[in-house]
Amino acid sequence: MRMLVTRPEPDTQATMDRLAALDISAIGAPVMTRQTLEAHFPPIIGFAAMALTSTNALRALEDMDLLPQLLGLKVFAVGDRTAHEARLAGFGDVVSAEGTLDSLVTTIALARLEGPVLYPAGRHLSGDMARALAPHGLMVVTVPVYEMVAEERLPEAAREALAGGEIGGVLVYSRRTAEIFAALAATCLSDEQKRALPMLCLSENVAAPLLANHFSRVLLSDHPSEEAMMALALAFAREQTGS
Structure with a gap:
């Protein structure tokens, strides 16, 4: 076998x-092979939380030396593995969803955040988190930070x-x-x-x-x-x- x-x-x-x-x-x-992109991040002040759908986003943020200024944000991770990697990276307040984008959207919506969500993401997205959270009154700022090249x-x-x-x-x-x-x-x-x-x-x-x-x-x-x-x-x- x-x-x-x-x-x-x-x-x-x-x-x-x-x-x-x-x-x-x-x-x-x-x-596929991961490539870190040249991302233009908005000012970090004002975000209520950060959403993570992949450990590749964490690796890209590390490549860009952006992790230190993000560690104060609450993190909503798509699943336990991404949540574990976020904690290893130094994030103290990490919530894990059930492994799917739908479960992550639900988890974020139920948190009743008072501020926008930062979403460092891949260039190729499997779903639209911003559109999914809009009916809940939440703004999502999506920033592509990596690309998976075939x-x-x-x-x-x-x-x-x-x-x-x-x-x-x-x-x-x-x-x-x-x-x-x-x-x-x-x-x-x-x-x-x-x-x-x-x-x-x-x-x-x-x-x-x-x-x-x-x-x-x-x-x-x-x-x-x-x-x-x-x-x-x-x-x-x-x-x-x-x-």
């Missing part, structure tokens, strides 16, 4: 390490393993990752191989582009979190090996 991890670095290696601890062999095949080709080791039927499952964590993987894998997989390849996905939203591209063997985690993905990977590996 070998699995393919499609996350960007450094998350690829972190997930591979967790899989190794479960005695699951894995190959890294990041389909790779043009899967690593050769991953291509060979996929084509040779050596991959027992592919871990996919975002919708855009799914879209890019489907395009890149089309060059080394037949339609029959795509239909047979198990795709372990964080959510239905993540899985949608794969189903549209004829990857029909899709498994979903119980919750949009790394812990749930590891539980899914372990259960699937045990089922396949009979252990």
Whole structure:
């Protein structure tokens, strides 16, 4: 049983390490690379909180040396992992949502903030937080601070393993990752191989582009979190090996 991890670095290696601890062999095949953008931040004074939908935003803020002036803000994180990374970065007041943009919007709306929300985000957004929070009387200032750039080709080791039927499952964590993987894998997989390849996905939203591209063997985690993905990977590996 070998699995393919499609996350960007450094998350690829972190997930591979967790899989190794479960005695699951894995190959890294990041389909995107993070690039920090030249962002023009508004004055920090006046913001009631900051929203985070990815640890990549924290990494970009660190690259830009902006973290020190932001540490006084209350942070609303999309999930436990992002919340954990925010605390490690020095933020003292951190609230975690349930792993989706909808749950984050609900959490922020219920907080009844008295001021705008700063949202350092990626260039490619999966949802419009500003529009979602507007009916609640909250203004969101979205500042793109990073971009996830698609790779043009899967690593050769991953291509060979996929084509040779050596991959027992592919871990996919975002919708855009799914879209890019489907395009890149089309060059080394037949339609029959795509239909047979198990795709372990964080959510239905993540899985949608794969189903549209004829990857029909899709498994979903119980919750949009790394812990749930590891539980899914372990259960699937045990089922396949009979252990």
